[in-house]
Amino acid sequence: MSTMALTRPGMNRLTAVELRKMTDTRSGFWLALVVAAITVLLVVIVDLVGNAQDQTLRSMLSIAVQPASVLLPVMGVLLVTSEWSQRTTLITFTLVPHRWRVLTAKLVASVLLSLAALVLAFVVAIAGTAIAMPDVANTWTLPIGMVVQIVVVLTTGMMGGVAFGAVALASAPAIVALFVLPLITGAVGSIHVLEGVARWTDATRTLAPMTDHLMSATEWAQAGTTLALWLALPVLIGLWRIARSEVS
């Protein structure tokens, strides 16, 4: 017996495996490529037809992260649900019997992929700004707080996808929920008496400032309660579901 047999696979290794699994299938590969391609395409469009105000780095960046903020959550969902639909759970959970470690690795991998997507968006946005060279003040100004907010949006978005995938354990309902639930909460929140609740729980409303302006403390608190409801809670339910599910 080698020493390897005596130590369980570490979290670094499991995370590396999850990153690999995101892109080593045909669907995963194309989804990642599509995110990159649309990112470049959007910035090129703004370069060609945008007005000078849209061509500052700050504006370019908020445009460049849009494809990732929509599609990374879908990748997050698939990272969990494809194991169920393709039945690779039989392999994953026999190699790593402690299932919560697999879900943790998937969450960490989501954060890393989101950061990679942000780096790509950054590079593309800088190139786009450099090419356009808009004749406005603050062309290159980018408050660090904005970068932090964008990091939060991207990473929590993708982790949310993983969490929804873990709750539903099936791609279609998880993806539908991911896009439809915010619409529903938005509609419910527009009812006058529920507005107060919506200000603290409606993801569309509380997370929108993240890519728009530097947020106030109240806005951060509102985003925090929203994330507790739409990210932390699903993660916990997902952990419970995965631990209990009979994989076959």
Next chain:
Amino acid sequence: MIESQGLTKRLGGRTVLHDVSFVCEPGTVTGFLGPNGAGKTTTMRLLCGLSSPDAGRATVLDERYQDIPNPGHRVGILLDAGAQHGGRRGREALAVSAQMMGVDQRRADELLERVGLDRHAARKRVRQYSLGMRQRLGIAHALLGDPEVLILDEPANGLDPEGMRWMRGLLRDFADRGGTVLLSSHLLREVETIADRLVIIGAGRIVAQGSRDELLAGAGTLADATDEAALVGALNAAGLTVHAADGGGLLVDATPEEVGRVALDGGVALTRLGPSESAGLERLFFDLTEGGHAAAEPELMEAVR
């Protein structure tokens, strides 16, 4: 070493496993035999820690499976050859698992070669694989971590006769080097050539277990005569139970000697007389698959226990 001690499992209010106990020793190949739905897969899932028993205990290498630190290194598992991501290339499917258990990536190439999947097959997506190729990939996967124990659910399913012979050699060799093998099948013929021990399960209960030779020897006598009706008459008169054997002739629940004496006394000329070999087990098996419970053949069960 694989140990199942009184495993009991209820699913959806129905008891699918009742007190299932058996042991697989190092150096042996154990065939886990039973009709579809008898509980083979459920038992194997319990052994692999994918599901937990309502009573009893399953251990592999003296530990609960989920307590083994890096189980891929010690236990090779193939529960379903179809359970691979269709969009992943064959080699990649192995490489991902190799990375997960911390095995050199080159091991994937080594094993692809060993199971007879060439470079072309390795680069194909698993979706395009035939069932036989998936089984080979699954066996390669089970061997990745150079384990001491193999647990294989229906590994021969979809293999051609050449593939069967290959797998027989591979498992024999694995056991001869001190490994423990448990493989399931719903086909008696498939395992009787590979396994040296048999555990037979029907409707969630173990109905017989022992070494293959023991089980085959204790399973009655195959006889035939020029005048079959006269032989049946003589045997019935002697109080022996007679069934028609599948391949022609009669299957008698008695030793060849007893049958021989009955024939001699009855003045019937025998054209065949000998131990039933697999005919008796086939009979037991037939009763299991026909939906009858093992109890339908108490004498035979007693004989093969």
